Amino acid sequence: MNQRPFPKPPPAEPPPEEAWLKRTDRSEVGREPFFCGRDAEYEVFRNAADSLRSGYVGGGTMIFQGAPGAGKSALMLECMEAVKRHSTPDDPWVAVSIWPETLISAVQTIRIIVQAANTESERLAKTAPSTIAGKLEEYLKLGRKLCQELSERGVAAAGISVGGKPEAINVLDSNLLSQSVFTDCAPLLEKFHLVVFVDEAQNTPVAGTTQGVIGCLHNPPSNISLVTAFFGLSDTQQVLRECGLSRFADERLVNLEPLSMDDASGSFRCLLDTYYTGTEEEKVLWVNALAELSQGWPQHINRIGVAAGRVARTNEGRLERLLLAQALDKGTERKNDYYVGRIEAGSNRAWVYKRLALAAGKKEGEFVDTLSYDEVDLLTETARKRKEESIDEFLTNALHAGLLAPARGMLDHYKIPIPSFGDFLRSLPVEPPQVL
Numbered sequence: 001m002n003q004r005p006f007p008k009p010p011p012a013e014p015p016p017e018e019a020w021l022k023r024t025d026r027s028e029v030g031r032e033p034f035f036c037g038r039d040a041e042y043e044v045f046r047n048a049a050d051s052l053r054s055g056y057v058g059g060g061t062m063i064f065q066g067a068p069g070a071g072k073s074a075l076m077l078e079c080m081e082a083v084k085r086h087s088t089p090d091d092p093w094v095a096v097s098i099w100p101e102t103l104i105s106a107v108q109t110i111r112i113i114v115q116a117a118n119t120e121s122e123r124l125a126k127t128a129p130s131t132i133a134g135k136l137e138e139y140l141k142l143g144r145k146l147c148q149e150l151s152e153r154g155v156a157a158a159g160i161s162v163g164g165k166p167e168a169i170n171v172l173d174s175n176l177l178s179q180s181v182f183t184d185c186a187p188l189l190e191k192f193h194l195v196v197f198v199d200e201a202q203n204t205p206v207a208g209t210t211q212g213v214i215g216c217l218h219n220p221p222s223n224i225s226l227v228t229a230f231f232g233l234s235d236t237q238q239v240l241r242e243c244g245l246s247r248f249a250d251e252r253l254v255n256l257e258p259l260s261m262d263d264a265s266g267s268f269r270c271l272l273d274t275y276y277t278g279t280e281e282e283k284v285l286w287v288n289a290l291a292e293l294s295q296g297w298p299q300h301i302n303r304i305g306v307a308a309g310r311v312a313r314t315n316e317g318r319l320e321r322l323l324l325a326q327a328l329d330k331g332t333e334r335k336n337d338y339y340v341g342r343i344e345a346g347s348n349r350a351w352v353y354k355r356l357a358l359a360a361g362k363k364e365g366e367f368v369d370t371l372s373y374d375e376v377d378l379l380t381e382t383a384r385k386r387k388e389e390s391i392d393e394f395l396t397n398a399l400h401a402g403l404l405a406p407a408r409g410m411l412d413h414y415k416i417p418i419p420s421f422g423d424f425l426r427s428l429p430v431e432p433p434q435v436l
Helices: 017-021 039-053 072-086 100-104 106-125 130-157 171-184 208-218 236-242 261-275 280-294 298-313 321-344 350-361 373-379 381-387 391-400 419-426
Strands: 062-065 093-098 193-198 226-232 253-255 413-415
Touching: 017 298, 039 062, 039 072, 039 193, 039 226, 062 072, 062 236, 072 093, 072 193, 072 226, 093 100, 093 106, 100 106, 100 208, 106 130, 106 171, 106 193, 106 208, 130 171, 171 208, 208 226, 226 236, 261 280, 261 298, 280 298, 280 321, 298 321, 321 419, 350 373, 350 419, 373 381, 373 391, 373 413
Parallel strands: 062 226, 062 253, 093 193, 193 226
Antiparallel strands: none
């Protein structure tokens, strides 16, 4: 068995300067050109992949969760790239991207996995030696046959009646159906190491049919060499628990926090070294100031980097001290735009979140302070009554909007995920009504 160490992906190629500077959000491109840090988080993925390569199958499901803008999708793309780079004709690996909504159907889920295996077989066969290419062509032939069968099976399994409503499937039937579908495709899938990536995993449907699919992704039948990585918002683990995934592997749950200042500085340093001119003293000054403004938050690093790049670009790429203040002003504007978007995504008026920030900010020490479930319940009671919203509904929305995040290591406690976001909320020109 091939025992090559599972690598980190190579650095992403930076996009053309003008194209990069026209970006308005990090979601507009694929891999981050100046991705930096996340070594500990990547090591969780690497260990799971190494375990899979060594023949350990089942139970190694990974969960990477965090507030919006924490860099989940960027990390996922780095892991996917590592899988693609590791794949060879004699040791094929397949990175499979699946939308969470697909997990409600075993047939559609496995069909996407088979299609990804077919695509990799076809790619590897083009450069493989003739002896191995023949095997890959056989895999591709079998995979195409399975795709056709799955398409026909999917139509039959949809159970569409004249009224257009699918027939109900109970949990037991779902488990049996999922195991059957995975087992039927095992003759092909056993030929590959499969890594399934589910982004936005907090949107996984909590339904009886989903339980069987997730069960097979967590513990695949017939010794299929497969591991799954879920990437989602801060309540992803809870959603997957509701979908039947109750036994999580040790050290496979990752809560994404801000990057260290060293990693944030490294990202800005790569950017400035690639595109802009200036003395070493000027570069260090810019790097330190931009990293401090970002507070290590990946979404901020991207927005501030683009804003600073635009300032430098309009001044012939120079990194003069007098231009730094302008770059910081533009970066602050982009940060605040992000915060406004988070508030608009919330289920309540801005003063509700200001009240939470004020309550947390009154505590002693650095702004890493937390609010308990009961404190959030009390502070939001008036606003929630107006909307007939429960505390659990409020918390789910606040987590998804990035207004709150679970406090690491503290059950039923929450915090504002970015210190400067707390400052922004406390400075809002709205006055919360008094708690009755």
